[in-house]
Structure formats: C-alpha cells, structure tokens
Amino acid sequence: MAEPMSQFCFRMAAIAGFAALFGLSACGPGLAPQGISDPFEKENRSTHALNLALDKNVIRPIALGATKIVPKPVVQGVSNFAGNLDLPGEVVNDVLQLRLGKAAHNTLRFAINTTVGIGGLFDPATPLGAPEKPTDFGETLAVWGVGEGEYLELPLYGPSTRRDALGKVVDIGLDPVRLLIPKNKAWIDTFAQVFAKIGDRGRYSETYDSILYDSADSYAQARLLYLEHRRHDLGQVTTDSEFEDPYAQQQ
Amino acid sequence: MRSNSKTELEVGTSQHLTRRAFGAGLVAGTGFLAFALPVRALTVEQAKALIDKAIGEVNATINSGRSEEQMFGDFERIFATYADVATIARSALGTASKTATPAQMATFTKAYQGYISRKYGRRFREFIGGKIEVTDAKPYKSYYEVVSTATLQGEAPFDLRWWVGDKSGRQLFFNIIIEGVNMLASERTEVGSILDKNGGDIDKLIAALNAV
Numbered sequence: 061m062a063e064p065m066s067q068f069c070f071r072m073a074a075i076a077g078f079a080a081l082f083g084l085s086a087c088g089p090g091l092a093p094q095g096i097s098d099p100f101e102k103e104n105r106s107t108h109a110l111n112l113a114l115d116k117n118v119i120r121p122i123a124l125g126a127t128k129i130v131p132k133p134v135v136q137g138v139s140n141f142a143g144n145l146d147l148p149g150e151v152v153n154d155v156l157q158l159r160l161g162k163a164a165h166n167t168l169r170f171a172i173n174t175t176v177g178i179g180g181l182f183d184p185a186t187p188l189g190a191p192e193k194p195t196d197f198g199e200t201l202a203v204w205g206v207g208e209g210e211y212l213e214l215p216l217y218g219p220s221t222r223r224d225a226l227g228k229v230v231d232i233g234l235d236p237v238r239l240l241i242p243k244n245k246a247w248i249d250t251f252a253q254v255f256a257k258i259g260d261r262g263r264y265s266e267t268y269d270s271i272l273y274d275s276a277d278s279y280a281q282a283r284l285l286y287l288e289h290r291r292h293d294l295g296q297v298t299t300d301s302e303f304e305d306p307y308a309q310q311q
Numbered sequence: 312m313r314s315n316s317k318t319e320l321e322v323g324t325s326q327h328l329t330r331r332a333f334g335a336g337l338v339a340g341t342g343f344l345a346f347a348l349p350v351r352a353l354t355v356e357q358a359k360a361l362i363d364k365a366i367g368e369v370n371a372t373i374n375s376g377r378s379e380e381q382m383f384g385d386f387e388r389i390f391a392t393y394a395d396v397a398t399i400a401r402s403a404l405g406t407a408s409k410t411a412t413p414a415q416m417a418t419f420t421k422a423y424q425g426y427i428s429r430k431y432g433r434r435f436r437e438f439i440g441g442k443i444e445v446t447d448a449k450p451y452k453s454y455y456e457v458v459s460t461a462t463l464q465g466e467a468p469f470d471l472r473w474w475v476g477d478k479s480g481r482q483l484f485f486n487i488i489i490e491g492v493n494m495l496a497s498e499r500t501e502v503g504s505i506l507d508k509n510g511g512d513i514d515k516l517i518a519a520l521n522a523v
Contacts, residue, residue: 277504292491303495306402307478
C-alpha cells in the first residue's frame with residue numbers, strides 16, 4: 061500500500077499546480093462560498109464587544125441626537141454628497157471587473173449628480189433612471205476569483221471578510237477623488253463619509269438596534285446577516301440544503 | 312441544471328393522477344409535456360395568489376391604525392394561516408428538535424408562533440405608508456419562489472422572496488428571503504443562541520420565547 065514518497069510528492073505538486081491554475085483562471089462570481097469560516101472567532105468577539113460599547117456609548121447617542129437636530133434634507137444631502145464622491149472609485153472597479161455597462165451607468169450617474177445635482181447634494185440621476193449600483197474592490201477581487209476568506213469583525217467598521225477588508229484598504233488607498241483633490245481638502249470627503257455613516261445609523265436605528273441589542277447573540281446574528289447579504293450582492297447564491305428544504309430533515 | 316430537471320420530474324410525478332384522469336387517448340410522452348407545463352403554471356399562480364393574499368392582510372393590518380398589541384394578534388393569525396409554522400419552528404430549533412419530546416415540540420411551536428409574530432410585527436411597523444407588491448413567481452427546486460418588492464417611504468425598493476411549498480399537504484410559505492438574508496438561517500442562529508444561554512434546556516427556551 062505504501063506509495064513511494066517521490067510519487068506522493070509529485071501527486072501533491074500536481075494537485076497544487078492545478079489548484080493554482082484553476083484559482084487564477086476562475087472568473088466571475090461563480091465561487092459560491094458555503095457556511096461560515098470563522099477561525100478568529102475569539103478575536104472577532106472581543107472586537108465585537110468593543111464595537112458594541114462604542115455604538116452604545118458614542119455612535120448611537122450621536123446618531124439619534126443628530127437625527128433629532130439636523131433636518132432630514134440636510135442629512136440626505138450630505139449622504140448624497142458622500143455617495144457621489146464614491147462614484148469615481150466605483151467606476152474604476154466596474155472597469156476592473158470588465159462590467160463596462162455598469163461603468164457607463166455609474167459615469168452617467170456621476171455626471172448628472174455632479175452637475176444637475178449641484179455637486180452631488182441632490183440625486184436627480186435616480187428618478188432619471190440611473191439608480192445606485194454600488195461596487196467596491198472587494199467585489200472586484202471576487203470577480204477575479206479571489207475567495208471570500210475568513211470572517212473578520214473590524215474595529216469601528218464592523219463585519220467583513222479577509223477579502224472585503226483588503227478591498228476596503230485598496231478602495232481607500234486608490235480612491236481617485238482622494239488622489240485628485242488637494243491634500244488640504246481631503247477632510248471634506250472624510251467628514252461627509254463619517255457624517256453619512258452616522259446618518260445611516262440614525263435612519264435605520266430600529267434595524268441596527270434589533271440586531272445589536274435584541275438578538276440573543278448579536279455577534280453571530282451580525283456575522284450571518286453580513287455574509288448572506290454580501291454574497292447576495294455579489295450574485296453568489298448560497299445553497300444551504302438545510303434551509304432550501306426544511307422538509308427533508310423531518311423524518 | 313440538475314435541480315431544474317428534478318423539479319420537472321417531481322411536478323410530472325405529482326401530477327400523474329391528474330394526467331391519467333385527463334390523458335385518455337394521449338401518447339404518454341407527449342402527454343407529459345403537454346400537461347406538466349400548464350399544471351405547473353397553475354401552481355405558480357396558486358403560490359403567487361397565496362402570497363398576494365398574505366401580503367394584502369399584512370398591509371391591511373399595518374394600516375389599520377390598531378394598537379401594537381392588537382396588531383401582534385393579527386400578525387399571529389396571518390402567520391398561522393399562510394406559513395408552515397410547524398416546519399419553520401422545527402427548523403429554528405435545529406438538532407435540538409430531535410431530542411425534544413412531542414409535548415415539548417407542541418409547546419415550543421406555539422410559543423415560537425407568538426414570539427415570531429411579535430418580533431416581526433414590531434419591524435412591520437416600519438412599513439407603515441409603504442407597500443409590498445408581488446412581481447413574479449417561478450418554480451425553484453422542489454417548491455415555488457414568489458418574488459415581491461417592498462417600497463418604503465424614501466427608501467430604495469428592496470427584494471423580498473417567499474418560498475412556497477405543499478409538502479405539508481397545503482400550500483404554505485416556509486421561508487422569507489430579504490435581500491439575500493434567509494429567515495430560517497437567521498432564526499436557527501437566534502433560537503440556538505437563546506437555547507445555549509439557557510443551558511440547552513428546551514423548557515427554559517420556551518419560557519424565554521414567551522417573555523420576548
């Protein structure tokens with residue numbers, strides 16, 4: 061039964077080579093990840109505890125206070141403005157994904173909202189037939205065939221995966237808007253993005269609260285919601301037979 | 312691809328009797344095609360009609376102006392009418408359902424029905440002024456997927472899918488998918504967490520559900 065060592069090594073090398081080749085050639089969101097890979101659960105849970113404390117003591121009170129004080133149209137305006145500044149980076153990602161139709165869509169959206177929408181404060185593109193079609197470098201990596209990787213909960217930012225966390229870093233580092241505007245104006249972008257995030261926390265407070273504070277295990281619930289929603293956005297339909305056909309387990 | 316052919320096969324088999332009753336004089340091969348498709352279309356319509364009706368009742372409740380307590384009762388009645396509560400409850404309980412006694416299962420299912428009506432009922436209040444509309448329905452695996460779009464005031468419309476099957480003997484929905492988030496999976500996680508917190512004791516889990 062004993063295989064000669066050399067033959068075994070050759071076989072493993074062949075498998076590894078084939079896997080590498082396959083990994084590189086695999087394209088499109090065909091790789092549907094299954095289940096949850098969370099080897100860093102212990103570390104993730106401490107980050108989650110930190111995020112919960114931050115939300116409870118700082119972000120949530122600010123967000124709820126702000127939604128009471130700041131008029132809705134202002135919150136909406138800043139949110140539109142921040143979203144508009146994201147568009148050039150999204151167009152770059154669309155191109156990297158070879159989704160040229162989507163790239164044209166987002167370019168048109170940027171052109172309309174920057175001009176007619178007064179620098180992006182308004183969103184006339186949506187009623188004109190060019191609604192939001194967001195993307196990011198995490199999606200680009202997915203299209204290139206990079207797997208989802210382990211689940212990660214990032215400080216302040218929240219649920220992510222190894223691939224999406226890397227994508228986030230690239231999106232921030234290679235954002236065309238940040239590269240093009242003068243250094244001393246970059247704070248406007250940062251301010252708008254943070255303001256928009258806080259606005260979202262206030263606007264969807266019931267949803268956030270139900271997950272973060274009403275769940276028996278908010279870490280597990282947030283992890284599941286993030287992964288399922290993200291996979292859905294990337295067009296990766298997961299088929300978990302247990303939930304596909306709950307009748308099969310009954311006998 | 313495989314699942315598609317499986318669906319066709321199952322629809323074909325389940326309609327065997329109907330086909331025999333109607334199929335006098337037809338060659339079996341052509342009869343299969345001729346009848347399987349219209350019959351399936353009819354069932355898609357039934358699945359769609361079921362969800363249409365359920366959504367209609369949810370919309371009516373949301374905009375009824377009744378108190379939250381009264382609405383919870385309405386939601387529970389709607390849930391019990393249109394959903395396969397026993398199957399959803401069993402799935403939520405996961406592997407623990409295999410060790411539970413029949414009496415525990417019955418009590419759990421009842422507690423779970425109230426719990427989920429209150430939990431989702433609270434969230435439905437955010438739908439006031441909005442609407443849910445069925446846009447499509449299609450066969451999917453061994454059941455039907457009814458697609459609806461929820462439009463809330465000032466929000467981008469979002470996708471709400473209902474899985475409808477008749478394996479319980481009646482056409483009932485057994486799962487809801489909101490923008491890719493699967494209710495059965497989310498419920499399994501939640502109920503599992505509550506069970507863990509109660510040291511795996513199903514009776515304590517039931518008490519906890521009743522207290523939510």
